[in-house]
Amino acid sequence: MPTRNALALKNRNTMLQVSTLMKREAVPVLSKGSNLGQNELGGFLRQVVPGIIGRYGNLNAVTAADYYDTTRELFANSTKVYKATLPIFDLGAKTDAVVNYGMATFMDQGFDTIPDILSNAMTLYVSQYNRETMDFNAGQDSVTKTVQRVAEPGACAFCALMAFSSTSAAEGNLIGTRTYSYEPDFHANCHCTTEVVFEGEAPIVPDYYATFAQEYDEAQGGTAKEVLAKMRANTGRA
Known part of the structure; x- marks a missing residue:
């Protein structure tokens, strides 16, 4: 499969x-x-x-x-x-x-x-x-919670920020989710993927998202590492 x-x-x-x-x-x-x-x-x-x-x-x-x-x-x-x-x-x-x-x-x-x-x-x-x-x-x-944008490793800073933001979570719930109604969040020939998150599922947080923390940190006032830690703690993702 x-x-x-x-x-x-x-x-x-x-x-x-x-x-x-x-x-x-x-x-x-x-x-x-x-x-x-x-x-x-x-x-x-x-x-x-x-x-x-x-x-x-x-x-x-x-x-x-x-x-x-x-x-x-x-x-x-x-x-x-x-x-x-x-x-x-x-x-x-x-x-x-x-x-x-x-x-x-x-x-x-x-x-x-x-x-x-x-x-x-x-x-x-x-x-x-x-x-x-x-x-x-x-x-x-x-049965669908959201469609989540997922950036690939080595994504441009813009995609890293937008994708990282789309997985922001508090107490296991998605917050600040960007969906595909927000087309300015994408650029021509964008390599981000889209993945469905069903009810009861955790947000998608690839391990390499830790490398996106710096860009998110700069844009969100120093909260990226705390947000990432909370996301992983609440979703059970290492």
């Missing part, structure tokens, strides 16, 4: 593969706007961006639903039946964010960097489909 972390890594790796495929399509498509003026470029982006985000985003959403169902079937201590469904995605908001970023870039730098910059930015919005699907189903499923 696969471990939960292995399933989470498979989901994460699929997201990264989808992002790679998306960028391969997006760069040459976006490059077709090279000779357009400001007004025409805005219209062009609004024409091509939604289709790319929606198509690859839906791949990520279906992947997330399968990942959620598999994890629940293997690890949830429950006889209650649940089948993951897809939420309604706000493609318009995602499109607006990309187009506005593209136009700001155009005004500041011209067109040359737009294909690379926008295709990279679009990976964030394509990945949102996966994270939003996880968060939506966690909220609908009565």
Whole structure:
């Protein structure tokens, strides 16, 4: 039987593969706007961006639903039946964010960097489909406590802080949990995984999280080591 972390890594790796495929399509498509003026470029982006985000985003959403169902079937201590469904995605908001970023870039730098910059930015919005699907189903499923962000060893300082914060606990309860409604907590091509915490389970606290304490300590006023010690004492994790 696969471990939960292995399933989470498979989901994460699929997201990264989808992002790679998306960028391969997006760069040459976006490059077709090279000779357009400001007004025409805005219209062009609004024409091509939604289709790319929606198509690859839906791949990520279906992947997330399968990942959620598999994890629940293997690890949830429950006889209650649940089948993951897809939420309604706000493609318009995602499109607006990309187009506005593209136009700001155009005004500041011209067109040359737009294909690379926008295709990279679009990976964030394509990945949102996966994270939003996880968060939506966690909220609908009565046996799920939360979806937890887990950073890998050697994660960037931003991811280390956000992931460490998402596991903060007091008396065995999650506090300050960040879920996937908080998309600014993620960056393009993020390597953090998402793992489901079911009712009655302890938060996920990998041993290497001790190395994240310094960043958390600096941001939270000297409480990181105390929080980590309490988390491990209350959850029974060494």
